[in-house]
Amino acid sequence: MTDLLLLPGDGIGPEVTAQVRRVAEKLTPDLSLDERPFGGISYDQLGTPLADETLAAAKAARAVLMGAVGGPQWAAAPRDKRPEAGLLALRAGMGVFANLRPALCFQPLADASSLKREIVEGLDLMIVRELTGGIYFGIPRFIEDLPGGGRRAVDTQVYTTAEIERVARVAFELARGRRNKVASAEKSNVMDSGLLWREVVTDLHKRDYADVELTHILADNAAMQLVRAPKQFDVLVTDNLFGDILSDAAAQLTGSLGMLPSAALGVAGTPGLYEPIHGSAPDIAGKGVANPLAAILSFEMALRWSLDRPAEADRLYAAVGAALEAGARTADLGGSLTTVQMGDAVLARL
Numbered sequence: 001m002t003d004l005l006l007l008p009g010d011g012i013g014p015e016v017t018a019q020v021r022r023v024a025e026k027l028t029p030d031l032s033l034d035e036r037p038f039g040g041i042s043y044d045q046l047g048t049p050l051a052d053e054t055l056a057a058a059k060a061a062r063a064v065l066m067g068a069v070g071g072p073q074w075a076a077a078p079r080d081k082r083p084e085a086g087l088l089a090l091r092a093g094m095g096v097f098a099n100l101r102p103a104l105c106f107q108p109l110a111d112a113s114s115l116k117r118e119i120v121e122g123l124d125l126m127i128v129r130e131l132t133g134g135i136y137f138g139i140p141r142f143i144e145d146l147p148g149g150g151r152r153a154v155d156t157q158v159y160t161t162a163e164i165e166r167v168a169r170v171a172f173e174l175a176r177g178r179r180n181k182v183a184s185a186e187k188s189n190v191m192d193s194g195l196l197w198r199e200v201v202t203d204l205h206k207r208d209y210a211d212v213e214l215t216h217i218l219a220d221n222a223a224m225q226l227v228r229a230p231k232q233f234d235v236l237v238t239d240n241l242f243g244d245i246l247s248d249a250a251a252q253l254t255g256s257l258g259m260l261p262s263a264a265l266g267v268a269g270t271p272g273l274y275e276p277i278h279g280s281a282p283d284i285a286g287k288g289v290a291n292p293l294a295a296i297l298s299f300e301m302a303l304r305w306s307l308d309r310p311a312e313a314d315r316l317y318a319a320v321g322a323a324l325e326a327g328a329r330t331a332d333l334g335g336s337l338t339t340v341q342m343g344d345a346v347l348a349r350l
């Protein structure tokens with residue numbers, strides 16, 4: 001059985017994933033690694049962004065670490081063959097409905113954020129994004145030609161009680177191990193799915209988690225509060241689309257999109273999917289300057305959540321902190337280290 005399946009993907013994905021491989025080989029040499037094409041590169045090689053064998057290998061591994069997918073060269077590919085479609089199929093195929101996106105400001109990076117130091121210093125926020133439902137997967141979806149000219153596009157936002165409840169449960173459970181606060185974000189003022197979201201979260205809270213402090217917040221206000229006073233949040237649970245948007249905003253609070261890892265989890269006993277939340281960054285791909293820390297920290301989450309190696313996770317986390325403390329910075333953090341040099345900086349402190 002493979003312990004960790006690497007899916008480097010496209011753009012900067014292979015560059016940052018290569019640093020994860022180096023870290024894994026040093027920190028946990030006994031873990032078995034496998035690697036497969038995924039995303040645009042898989043489309044080029046195999047005619048599909050997610051081959052059946054790749055999905056099967058992902059489901060059979062203990063953890064999967066994805067680099068990034070997508071790029072301008074695949075913009076004209078049929079929509080169901082685009083790299084992003086492969087990623088959605090992977091998430092759905094693995095059933096990883098709860099996406100944990102921690103926004104944690106490392107002390108030495110408090111000045112790297114575009115926000116004032118006092119607003120982000122000590123930030124420790126966990127976004128729980130629903131990942132396998134909502135408008136990303138809702139049917140019908142299409143673009144049609146209108147008889148009188150012009151076209152019409154439809155996407156569907158859809159959530160069931162069960163889908164909302166299982167992701168909210170993850171948020172409440174996480175909160176209990178943290179500062180015991182959950183904020184649930186939706187648009188119940190304009191969307192029926194938001195109304196149901198609020199009702200289901202309220203019911204679940206009353207039934208099983210009355211000890212946790214719950215607040216409801218409209219998603220637009222959540223965006224504003226994230227850049228106004230982000231430290232008010234502990235766990236922020238929200239749907240797939242709002243979670244995508246709010247987690248990019250949260251990432252910038254920590255200094256750079258290049259810092260944020262994520263863990264996508266399904267039901268207990270199934271493999272988790274770990275991804276840096278940044279994209280494939282075509283503008284810097286191939287230049288060797290991407291920040292590998294989001295990918296390395298995604299491996300740290302894999303060690304914790306899927307691979308049962310909390311001690312190694314702690315060591316890796318400390319090594320990343322120490323590297324930053326010593327001034328290691330890639331370009332996104334205002335420095336000049338290359339991807340490999342940032343990998344070196346972490347490896348040296350393991």
Ligand code: IPM
Nearest residue numbers: 069070084087088244277279
């Ligand atoms: C993310 C990304 C993906 C998403 C894209 C690449 C499909 O933005 O993981 O946040 O929208 O989920």
Ligand code: MG
Nearest residue numbers: 244245248277
């Ligand atoms: Mg995103």
